[in-house]
Each structure stands twice: as C-alpha cells, then as structure tokens.
Amino acid sequence: MTKQQTPYRVLIGKPGLDGHDRGAKFIARALRDEGFEVIYTGIRRSAAEIAATAIQEDVNAVGLSSLSGAHLRLFPEVVAELEKRGGADIPVLGGGVIPDEDVDQLLQAGLGAIFTPGTPAETIIASFTKACRQHREN
Amino acid sequence: MKTEDLLAGLNSHDPRAIGRAISAVENNDDCSAKLLASLNRDAIDNCLVLGITGPPGAGKSTLTSSIIKQLREQQKRVGIIAIDPSSPISGGAILGDRIRMMDHALDPDVVLRSMATRGRLGGLCASAGAAVRIMAAAGCGTILIETVGVGQSEMDIIRLADITMMVLAPGFGDDIQAMKAGLLEVADFLVVNKSDIAGAEALSMDMEHIFAAREEEDGIKRVLQTIASQHRGIIELLQQIDAFADHINISGIKRSRRRKALDAETLDWVSEMLQPDLLTLMQTLPGTNDPRLRAQELIKIMQNTH
Numbered sequence: 513m514t515k516q517q518t519p520y521r522v523l524i525g526k527p528g529l530d531g532h533d534r535g536a537k538f539i540a541r542a543l544r545d546e547g548f549e550v551i552y553t554g555i556r557r558s559a560a561e562i563a564a565t566a567i568q569e570d571v572n573a574v575g576l577s578s579l580s581g582a583h584l585r586l587f588p589e590v591v592a593e594l595e596k597r598g599g600a601d602i603p604v605l606g607g608g609v610i611p612d613e614d615v616d617q618l619l620q621a622g623l624g625a626i627f628t629p630g631t632p633a634e635t636i637i638a639s640f641t642k643a644c645r646q647h648r649e650n
Numbered sequence: 651m652k653t654e655d656l657l658a659g660l661n662s663h664d665p666r667a668i669g670r671a672i673s674a675v676e677n678n679d680d681c682s683a684k685l686l687a688s689l690n691r692d693a694i695d696n697c698l699v700l701g702i703t704g705p706p707g708a709g710k711s712t713l714t715s716s717i718i719k720q721l722r723e724q725q726k727r728v729g730i731i732a733i734d735p736s737s738p739i740s741g742g743a744i745l746g747d748r749i750r751m752m753d754h755a756l757d758p759d760v761v762l763r764s765m766a767t768r769g770r771l772g773g774l775c776a777s778a779g780a781a782v783r784i785m786a787a788a789g790c791g792t793i794l795i796e797t798v799g800v801g802q803s804e805m806d807i808i809r810l811a812d813i814t815m816m817v818l819a820p821g822f823g824d825d826i827q828a829m830k831a832g833l834l835e836v837a838d839f840l841v842v843n844k845s846d847i848a849g850a851e852a853l854s855m856d857m858e859h860i861f862a863a864r865e866e867e868d869g870i871k872r873v874l875q876t877i878a879s880q881h882r883g884i885i886e887l888l889q890q891i892d893a894f895a896d897h898i899n900i901s902g903i904k905r906s907r908r909r910k911a912l913d914a915e916t917l918d919w920v921s922e923m924l925q926p927d928l929l930t931l932m933q934t935l936p937g938t939n940d941p942r943l944r945a946q947e948l949i950k951i952m953q954n955t956h
Contacts (some may be wrong), residue, residue: 518677519741519768544742549766554749565748570669570764586687600665 520644521571525553525562527590530580536606539575542633543640559586563593566602572644573624578608588621601650603643607636652680657688661789663727663758668788675780678922686780689787693907697786698895701811702796703836708819709843711750712843713878714796721792727759729785731778733807736766743767747796761785776918779810779911795830806828806918810911812904813894815839815887817950818857820849836895838872841887845875847946870894928952 513626524540527535533555540550551569566574574594576587587606594602606618607627615626625639651659651670659667675682680795704710714730721728732747745764754760763781778795785793797807816837839850840857841849845931854873858865859871871890876883898904935944 515925517741518741519736519766521673522908540744544737544744545740547740547742549736549743549764551745551764553749553752556744557752561752564665564755565752565762565776567665568669568763570673598664618814 519547519549520573520641520648521549521551521569522573522575522640522644523551523553523562523569523571524567524575524577525590526577527553527559527562527563527586528578528580528582529556530578530582531555532579533577534635535579536575538576539577539607539633539636542637543575546637547647548640548644553582555645559589559593561599563599564576566594567597567599569571571602572606572647573640574602575640576604576606578606578607581609583608583610584614584617585620587623601647603647604641605636605639607631652689653684656681656685660689660784662731663789665758665761668761668784668914669763671784672781675784676765676777677703682780684696686783689783690794691787694783695784695792697791697796698813699781699782699793699811700891701808702794702817703798703808703814703815704824704841708817709821710748710796710798710817713752713817713843713876713884714747714794714840715751716876716878716884717794717888718751718760719881720758720888722754722759726792727790728761729782729788729790730760730762731781731793731795732762732764732783733795733797734764734766735767735798741778743803744839761788761790766866769842776915776922778807779915782810805836806914809907809914813891815841817843818853819843819844820841820847820853839887839891842873842875843878845883846877850875868894870897906953 514639522537522543543550543555551565551571553565562574574590576590578586583606587604591604594600594604602627603624604622607624608624612630618626624643627636656667656671660671670876671685674685702714703711718728718730730751732745734735734743734745734747736743743766745766747764749763751762765778765781781854782793795807795811814837818840819842840861842854842857844850854875857873870893874883874887875889876887931948931951935947938944
C-alpha cells in the first residue's frame with residue numbers, strides 16, 4: 513500500500529449534553545464514503561474524553577458537532593485539552609447551529625474551520641481533507 | 651517523531667507515542683521495521699492476548715468494556731484493538747466500538763486502538779499483530795482483540811490471540827448453526843451474552859454439548875453466561891480464562907499457538923511486500939489464462955531473477 517492511499521483518520525465527537533447526533537452521523541458517513549477512517553465516540557462526551565481519544569487513536573483531525581448553543585465554551589475546551597495532552601498539532605473543526613457572530617471568536621480560539629447548517633457537504637469534506645493532509649505532512 | 655523517541659515514549663507509557671507507533675506500522679512507514687525489532691521481547695512473550703469475536707449485535711463491545719472494568723479492578727493495564735471492516739467501495743470506515751467503551755476514555759491504563767480492515771489481501775493480520783506487540787511493550791499485560799467473527803480475514807486475525815472467546819446471544823438462530831463448524835475450531839470459550847433473554851438456557855445447553863469433551867479433559871468450564879450490560883457473569887468468566895491461561899502456559903499450548911501466529915504473520919508480510927512487484931510482473935506474463943499456471947510461472951520468474 514502506498515502512502516498516498518493510506519486513509520486519513522478523523523475523530524467525530526459530540527461534546528456536552530446535547531443528544532442530537534444526526535448531523536455528526538451524517539458527516540461521519542460522508543467522510544467514510546470519501547475514504548476516511550472515522551472514529552465515532554457517540555454523544556455526551558467531555559472535552560477531556562474527546563481529546564484523550566483523539567490522541568490514543570492518532571487521528572489527523574477532530575470534528576466536533578454541537579447543536580445546544582454551548583459551542584463557545586465546549587469547542588475551545590477541546591482545543592485546550594488537546595494542547596494539555598501534547599496534541600496541539602491536531603486540527604479541530606466544528607459544526608452545528610452556530611450564529612455568524614460566534615464564528616470569528618471560535619476561529620480565534622484555535623478552531624480550524626466552522627460549519628453551519630447551510631454549509632454544503634463537499635465544503636466540509638474538502639476542509640477535512642485539507643486539514644488532514646497538512647497534519648500528515650508536518 | 652524519531653524511532654528512538656517513540657521507543658522511549660512506549661517505555662514511559664506515553665499515549666501519544668503509542669498511537670503514533672501503531673500508525674507507523676499500520677501505514678508501513680520507513681521507521682516501522684526498526685521500531686518493531688527494538689520492542690521489549692519479554693513483555694511480548696509474557697502478555698496474554700484474548701480474542702473476542704462473534705456476530706454483530708451479540709454484545710462484543712459491551713462485553714469487552716465489562717472485561718476491561720474487571721481487569722482494571724485487578725489493577726491490570728489493558729490494551730484493546732477493536733477491528734471494524736472498511737468499505738470495499740470507498741476504502742473508508744466508521745469505527746464505532748469506542749461508543750460502548752467510553753467509560754474508560756480517561757483511564758491512562760486502558761489503551762484502545764480502533765483499526766479498519768483496509769480491504770487488504772494481506773497485511774491486516776500483520777498490522778494487528780504489530781499493534782499487539784507495541785501495546786505489550788508499552789506495559790499492557792492483557793490485550794484484547796475484538797472483531798466481527800464472520801469472514802476469513804477476521805478468523806485470521808483472531809488466530810493472533812492466545813485464547814479466543816466467541817460471544818453469542820439468544821435469538822440468532824440459524825446463523826449460529828451455520829457458524830458451528832468454525833466455532834469448534836477456533837473458540838476456547840463460548841460466552842452466551844444477554845443471558846436474561848429467553849432462549850439463553852437452550853443455547854447454552856446446545857453449546858455445552860459441543861464443548862463437553864474438552865471440559866472433561868481439563869475441568870475448565872467453557873460455556874459461560876453473562877449479562878455484560880449489567881456486568882454480570884464477568885468475574886466467573888475471567889476466573890475460567892485465568893485457569894485456562896495457566897493451563898496453556900504450562901502445557902506449552904500458548905507457545906505453539908504463538909509460533910503458528912508468527913508463521914501466519916510472516917506469510918502475511920511476505921504477501922504484503924511482494925504484491926506490488928507481483929502485480930507489475932503479472933502484466934508481462936504471456937500465454938495461458940489459467941490462474942494456477944500463471945502463479946507457477948510467476949514463481950519461476952521470481953526464482954530465476956533472485
């Protein structure tokens with residue numbers, strides 16, 4: 513197997529208390545269909561659990577989904593937990609019901625990209641591909 | 651990370667180093683041969699590898715989680731390799747065994763790695779075997795391999811285990827009948843999970859019949875009932891596994907199983923390493939369309955060129 517054909521590994525997680533994982537599962541399946549290996553952690557995970565799992569699984573990127581409105585707290589928390597555990601190099605992308613005015617704040621807090629309900633699946637997949645490629649090359 | 655740093659990280663149980671080391675061998679990176687050759691042999695020889703297999707829905711992941719909990723109560727450091735199939739179309743995979751094991755996500759002495767089959771002809775056995783050795787070198791005394799027990803590649807992986815348990819649940823009916831021949835050959839233990847469901851007794855009796863001769867021989871109970879979701883029956887299961895582990899250690903069965911696994915993994919590596927050249931060479935073959943004859947011709951060409 514050549515290195516170019518080696519699948520990227522990503523973690524899709526849902527931090528916090530919201531239990532609606534339709535979006536997370538949709539993205540997980542879309543990424544699988546593009547040849548990614550997707551580790552899915554299920555709902556209601558703490559930022560620490562998601563970060564520890566990302567490190568154990570040696571993923572190239574983490575994708576977070578939140579529909580509860582707590583993204584401003586939860587997404588940066590995952591970034592911080594990754595840093596604490598020696599995984600500052602792993603990019604974190606986020607999606608969900610996120611108001612426009614929060615997007616910049618999240619990007620400044622270290623998120624690699626933010627997706628909202630209107631973002632086309634192709635854009636999301638392209639973002640994950642780019643993030644994973646950069647991570648593997650570094 | 652350099653190979654030396656990875657090895658130092660394995661010795662200090664650093665989760666990042668363990669994850670990266672497994673990726674390196676899974677992706678066949680340049681450092682993987684040196685890395686694998688430098689691992690602590692004693693740790694590898696002394697660890698116990700448990701295979702957990704069974705049809706989808708029987709409760710393998712839940713049982714695995716329950717076994718992890720019990721082993722952690724005994725202060726044991728545990729490694730888990732959870733294998734799921736890759737999509738034959740996209741090559742991608744959804745690895746979801748973690749969902750039922752998240753209770754242990756923050757326990758530094760539970761090392762979990764999800765692996766996809768990556769649709770290879772060879773190679774999976776080799777990378778799973780390498781992951782076992784990396785976890786052993788990183789201090790995991792017990793390593794669980796969990797995989798769906800249908801299909802040849804999964805059966806090959808399970809042969810890496812020192813001890814194999816097949817997990818079944820009532821209600822699978824004819825599927826189980828069809829699996830019996832394979833079961834007899836690979837499983838040391840049969841776990842009837844979800845044993846509070848109607849049909850568990852009948853299933854157990856049916857299976858006890860198959861294992862009666864072996865149970866009589868060494869006095870180890872081979873058919874056990876559990877309710878993994880309620881953590882019931884796990885202590886007894888692990889007691890029987892411990893007894894069997896002693897038995898295969900003393901009798902030399904573990905050594906001979908390891909030997910067979912080593913041979914299988916070696917063959918796997920050979921096919922993995924030869925494949926690119928073989929595929930190229932194959933295009934130049936003249937004449938016959940018969941695959942067996944073509945294979946013989948290929949081998950002849952290779953022998954002459956080396």
